Amino acid sequence: MDCKNTRHCDAAGEQLKADILRLKKEKNAVVLAHYYVHGDVQDIADYVGDSLALAQKAAEACADARIVVMCGVNFMGETVKVLCPDKKVLVPDDTAGCSLADSCPADGFADFIAAHPGYTVLSYVNTSVEVKALTDVLVTSGNARKVVESFPKDAKLIFGPDRNLGSYINAVTGRDMVLWDGACHVHERFSAEGIARLKAEHPDAPVLVHPECPRPVVLMADEVGSTAVLLKYALQSDAREFIVATEPGILHQMRKGAPDKTFIPAPGTDSSCGCNDCAYMKLNTLAKLRDCLVNEAPEVHVDPALAAKAIRPINRMLELSK
Ligand code: 13P
Numbered sequence: 001m002d003c004k005n006t007r008h009c010d011a012a013g014e015q016l017k018a019d020i021l022r023l024k025k026e027k028n029a030v031v032l033a034h035y036y037v038h039g040d041v042q043d044i045a046d047y048v049g050d051s052l053a054l055a056q057k058a059a060e061a062c063a064d065a066r067i068v069v070m071c072g073v074n075f076m077g078e079t080v081k082v083l084c085p086d087k088k089v090l091v092p093d094d095t096a097g098c099s100l101a102d103s104c105p106a107d108g109f110a111d112f113i114a115a116h117p118g119y120t121v122l123s124y125v126n127t128s129v130e131v132k133a134l135t136d137v138l139v140t141s142g143n144a145r146k147v148v149e150s151f152p153k154d155a156k157l158i159f160g161p162d163r164n165l166g167s168y169i170n171a172v173t174g175r176d177m178v179l180w181d182g183a184c185h186v187h188e189r190f191s192a193e194g195i196a197r198l199k200a201e202h203p204d205a206p207v208l209v210h211p212e213c214p215r216p217v218v219l220m221a222d223e224v225g226s227t228a229v230l231l232k233y234a235l236q237s238d239a240r241e242f243i244v245a246t247e248p249g250i251l252h253q254m255r256k257g258a259p260d261k262t263f264i265p266a267p268g269t270d271s272s273c274g275c276n277d278c279a280y281m282k283l284n285t286l287a288k289l290r291d292c293l294v295n296e297a298p299e300v301h302v303d304p305a306l307a308a309k310a311i312r313p314i315n316r317m318l319e320l321s322k
């Protein structure tokens with residue numbers, strides 16, 4: 001039930017934050033958060049970032065922690081567990097899935113690979129650990145171009161699961177990677193028509209687009225990139241207002257970093273809220289974060305045999321991203 005008593009809610013929120021800070025210290029826990037989670041969860045995290053930065057942080061910065069809490073979605077928790085097998089890895093809500101990861105079941109992807117003998121397999125990190133175990137090199141939206149360009153021009157490459165990111169990388173690198181036909185339901189809801197309407201009202205606003213968006217939306221962009229790339233562009237640009245076509249959680253950091261600028265979220269067609277929230281990311285709340293620190297659960301478990309296979313493409317990606 002929504003609380004109508006603002007003073008009571010503020011006090012409850014402050015108490016939650018105090019509990020989390022105390023528990024983090026008592027339990028030697030590090031909290032990582034993706035840019036798409038609620039702003040109050042981002043604010044209490046030790047590290048906030050895009051998928052690439054979070055994988056890098058998990059690999060480096062959690063060395064002294066006993067517990068790592070990943071405020072994001074399940075594939076991110078799995079990646080942390082693969083990178084830090086001796087840590088207790090927790091997630092505030094273990095029902096936080098991902099439509100893009102779900103669009104690529106491991107058995108179907110194995111058949112796809114078998115149908116393309118001699119191909120190198122590149123996968124986006126937004127995949128299950130089973131799909132990672134079938135992959136030669138992982139990529140994020142922050143390093144996909146660099147990783148693809150590390151292969152010879154005529155290399156035979158499979159790219160999964162995001163057809164939009166794959167076709168964007170094909171376009172900018174001149175490659176012809178074979179694409180798995182998957183997509184993220186959040187980014188698929190952005191439309192060129194919706195952005196054109198906003199652009200007519202705000203003609204000077206650069207359009208910032210995540211490469212998980214469909215091609216017609218990408219073609220309208222002034223900047224295409226991962227959440228971290230879009231954030232950097234927004235903070236460094238001289239423009240006063242921006243149209244942002246990615247999950248609106250990123251607007252929290254944009255507004256924090258440039259409070260005098262205006263950030264306009266692109267509308268999500270067919271979304272029930274009219275916005276374009278990722279319902280999975282928004283499952284991460286302060287109350288669940290506090291509870292997971294109290295209970296040390298839900299804990300992420302990854303089969304060690306699977307982890308031993310999945311770590312190779314993750315490490316190859318981290319190596320190529322240096
Ligand atoms: P990045 O953080 O790499 O931009 O990815 C966005 C995303 O969809 C994560 O789920």
Ligand code: SF4
Pocket residue numbers: 036073097098099100101126184185186187247278279280281
């Ligand atoms: Fe998955 Fe899309 Fe949500 Fe990212 S925004 S977690 S890709 S469903």
